[in-house]
Amino acid sequence: MKKRTFIKTLSLGLGMGTVAGFPASAARLAPPKKLLPKRLQPGDRVGLISPSAATADRMEFTYAREAMEALGLSVKEGKYLSSRRGHLAGSDAERAEDLNEMFGDKRIKAVVCIRGGSGAARILPLIDYELIRKNPKPILGYSDITALHNAIHAQTGLVTFHGPNGSGSWNPFNANQFRSVFFGKENRLxxxxxxxxxxxxxxxxxxxxxxxxxxxxxxxxxxxxxxxxxxxxxxxxxxxxxxxxxxxxxxxxxxxxxxxxxxxxxxxxxxxxxxxxxxxxxxxxxxxxxxxxxxxxxxxxxxxxxxxxxxxxxxxxxxxxxxxxxxxxxxxxxxxxxxxxxxxxxxx
Known part of the structure; x- marks a missing residue:
């Protein structure tokens, strides 16, 4: 399904509210106070999730895990990381559950989205924003993950990170930036x-x-x-x-x-x-x-x-x-x- 066709269909579904299976939307809040995550350390454990489209090639999971490990981190895969429902990486409830569990798990120090595609907007009403406020940590991704960046920041004030997805390109430029941003000690980037x-x-x-x-x-x-x-x-x-x-x-x-x-x-x-x-x-x-x-x-x-x-x-x-x-x-x-x-x- 092309991106613009999906978005049109999604808009119609969201307009139907709970009839289409979506819960009521979160309330629009006054801009929350800015919330900072904790800096990563080499050896930390990160959670790998797929909140958007499904990944057809199973090697993509291997690439993402190995990239994080090469950056000096250990990895916990989401329970539904390799699930599939149509073009999505599992049902809305499953994808939201993986995200919520990673934020609730004290052992997980950051959340990495494996890919974009489409579908992240569908889970926005299912995210536990209060849980995120209580457990601020970095979340990384781009493209369709734009939906998560905007929603999480709008609802919690958390600073998130727009950059390479887990299965994306980890060339020297991207890898060095990751180390500089998350492991570095510089106050200004x-x-x-x-x-x-x-x-x-x-x-x-x-x-x-x-x-x-x-x-x-x-x-x-x-x-x-x-x-x-x-x-x-x-x-x-x-x-x-x-x-x-x-x-x-x-x-x-x-x-x-x-x-x-x-x-x-x-x-x-x-x-x-x-x-x-x-x-x-x-x-x-x-x-x-x-x-x-x-x-x-x-x-x-x-x-x-x-x-x-x-x-x-x-x-x-x-x-x-x-x-x-x-x-x-x-x-x-x-x-x-x-x-x-x-x-x-x-x-x-």
Whole structure:
């Protein structure tokens, strides 16, 4: 099932409330106080869960376990990690139970999502947010895991981590970032695109484009654009006032990127944020029709009138090398330099 078809179907199901088997939504709360997780230590045990789509290749479980072990951690697999129900990694109740159990288990020091796909939004009403508040720990993942980052932060204030999934690429760049973020002692982290030198006279890969110059500071929120906008109107989005918004996507034609940016505008999100960064839009090429706006034109249309610092091209998204960002932490964005820098501690 394609991502946009799934989201449309999910929206219809959620509108039916408990008739469709979904419990009543959590109440929208006043923005909670920021909650910091504890820093990881080499040798700690992490929980591996699959809150979204099923994993067809069993070797993916092996890759994820071995990657965590190579990073110096031990692994506990969720009870329903390899379950399957249609395209999902088990029933909604099973996937939520794995997440809740990992947060409730005192021996588990972090939670790692094995993959994205689709389906995480279905379990948001089943998450025990009070349990998470009482047991703050890092949770890592991206793409469809955007639903978890936003919901957990909105409901608990916990700083989570947007970065590689367990079965994703653990190349030296990603592995070094993991060690720097979770094992390092630095109070400030700087995220700057890696420059890869080639024989070309001009550096072309990983270049950033400044949309509007300047610097801005605020809590960093966002994630996958499609997943984020699918949460519109729910209590699972954080307050965007004075925030820095980061976005990325994959497999979406420009007209759909335009539609989702217009959704953010109509929600009032864009007029509230202080800064903006767009990562990578992988495989977002147009296909026929009478012509298309480019991604650059779309971003200019929505962002230039705001006159807030903004840039695109950050190493965020469905790319082999990607930033591991502290979701909800206070960060300074420099749109001219194309950098993000943490302004405060991200761990207790």
């Amino acid at each position: 700087t995220y700057r695109n890696e420059v890869e030198e080639t024989e070309d006279l001009v550096v072309k890969k990983n270049r950033i484009r400044t949309i509007y110059p300047g610097k801005a500071s605020g809590d960093l929120v966002g994630g996958n654009l499609t997943v984020l906008t699918a949460l519109a109107g729910s209590p699972y989005l954080p307050d965007f006032k004075n925030k820095l918004l980061f976005l990325e996507d994959i497999g979406e034609e420009p007209y759909r990127i335009d539609r989702m940016m217009s959704t953010l505008m109509l929600m009032g999100v864009l007029k509230e944020i202080k800064g903006f960064v767009f990562g990578q839009c992988t495989d977002c090429d147009p296909s026929g029709g009478y012509g298309n706006l480019t991604i650059d034109q779309i971003l200019d249309d929505y962002l230039l009138p705001l006159r807030i610092p903004a840039y695109r091209g950050a190493m965020i998204g469905h790319v082999p090398k990607q930033f591991l960002l502290p979701f909800g932490a206070k960060v300074t964005l420099d749109a001219d330099a194309g950098t993000l820098e943490t302004d405060e501690a991200i761990f207790q």
